[in-house]
Amino acid sequence: MSFTKPYFAGFEYHSHEVCKFLQTYSTFTLMLTNGAIIHHQPEQALDFQRWLNHHKIEDIRVSIRNNDTTLVNQP
Incomplete structure (x- = not known):
């Protein structure tokens, strides 16, 4: 599998359309650049x-x- 391609098989969005993600098991919640x-x-x-x-x-x-910062400043 080539990770350098801008599209991922089975995913309809271009990599530049995704700005953030959160993964829970095999489900990904993604924020698109348009706010969706x-x-x-x-x-x-x-x-x-x-x-x-x-x-x-x-x-x-x-x-x-x-x-x-609570994690960073712990002794």
């Missing part, structure tokens, strides 16, 4: 996640973890 929220359940969740990561689409869970 959609859900997608790909057959290959790991490959879809790798495609999103390759295209530098923000993983909300990682962003929250990295910006949580």
Whole structure:
């Protein structure tokens, strides 16, 4: 599977149309650049996640973890 392509098989949106995502098991909640929220359940969740990561689409869970000052400032 090539993660460099702008489209993922079975997903109707271009990588540039997706700005953020949140994954829960095999369901992805995605925010599109037009503000719409959609859900997608790909057959290959790991490959879809790798495609999103390759295209530098923000993983909300990682962003929250990295910006949580209570976690950063713990002794």
